[in-house]
Amino acid sequence: MKKIIVFILAGFFLLLPMCNQNGQSLPIHKNSHQELIQRISSADLKPGDIMFETVYTFFMYVHTLMFIRYEESNETYVFIEAPANSLVRYEYFSYEEIADPSHYTFGRVIFASDQQIQNAILFAERQLGKAFQDNFIWPKNFNPNDPDDMYADAWYCSELIWAAYYNCNHHPDEQIFGEGIDIDYNYGPFVKPRDIRRDLSVKVFYFEDLTIFDKILIIFDYLTTIYEWFINLIS
Ligand SMILES: [Ca+2]
Ligand SMILES: [Ca+2]
Numbered sequence: 001m002k003k004i005i006v007f008i009l010a011g012f013f014l015l016l017p018m019c020n021q022n023g024q025s026l027p028i029h030k031n032s033h034q035e036l037i038q039r040i041s042s043a044d045l046k047p048g049d050i051m052f053e054t055v056y057t058f059f060m061y062v063h064t065l066m067f068i069r070y071e072e073s074n075e076t077y078v079f080i081e082a083p084a085n086s087l088v089r090y091e092y093f094s095y096e097e098i099a100d101p102s103h104y105t106f107g108r109v110i111f112a113s114d115q116q117i118q119n120a121i122l123f124a125e126r127q128l129g130k131a132f133q134d135n136f137i138w139p140k141n142f143n144p145n146d147p148d149d150m151y152a153d154a155w156y157c158s159e160l161i162w163a164a165y166y167n168c169n170h171h172p173d174e175q176i177f178g179e180g181i182d183i184d185y186n187y188g189p190f191v192k193p194r195d196i197r198r199d200l201s202v203k204v205f206y207f208e209d210l211t212i213f214d215k216i217l218i219i220f221d222y223l224t225t226i227y228e229w230f231i232n233l234i235s
Contacts, residue, residue: 040205042070042077042098042099042207045067045106046067046117047069047117047121048067048112048118048120049066049106049107049108050064050067050107050108050109050161050196051066051067051105052103052107052193052197053103053193054105054213060194061105061193061194063083063193064081064157064161064193064196065080065081065091066079066080066081066120066121066124066160067079068080068121068124068125075095076092077092077093077094078090078092079091080127082127082132082133082156082157082160085134087129087131088127088128088131088132088160089128089129090128099208101211101213101214104206104208105197105214106204107197107202107203107205108202109165109183109201109202110201110202110203111181111201112165112168116169116180116181119167119169119172119180120165120167120180121164123164123167123168123172124160124161126172130144130153130154130155131155133151133154133155133156133159136190137190139189140159140163140189140191141159141163142162142167142178143178145175145177157193158193158196159191161183162182162183162184162191162196165181165182166180166182168180168181181201183196183199185197185198185199185200186198198225
């Protein structure tokens, strides 16, 4: 056990300098084999991008929202979310709010075509006004019409975003669901915000300089990815 702790701490201190201050060039991230993590401006934000809400004190991603559009008239960024204890709705942010470390982590589904992104947005919009799924141990489901699932037409935050992309091959009017882009990193019955952030289809970027907490999160992700790879190798 001591050796494991020493290894983790050594990895932490060796890898920390690899995170630079401007949010670019983070070769330790699991997505780094695709493209390096970038810092971008709000002008580069695209509809369909995913915003991750973070609680730093617990190093946790607690919420995901889909960016829909920017409203110039009131300088507002419009998102769709399935928030706890509320209906699926639009939510509105200022630049200062999305540039805050609690919100500045974004993901883009890099393998999605413009048509697929449009379908994902349309699917999310069709869920507006639907109920929040407060049962987190109930298996995720992309089909809102599934007669065998009492929570099929209710959503928790990351389930909604995942389903939107998993249904992105068809316009919602076609009522054909599934077999789109699966952005649940580890599959299984649940899709947590972190599962989406870690998925290889999702390129992560930031609006502002990385805080020390983000650096720790990235290093933690890196170490757990190595651990999971090792377990897969020997099992
Ligand atoms: Ca559901
Ligand atoms: Ca999962």
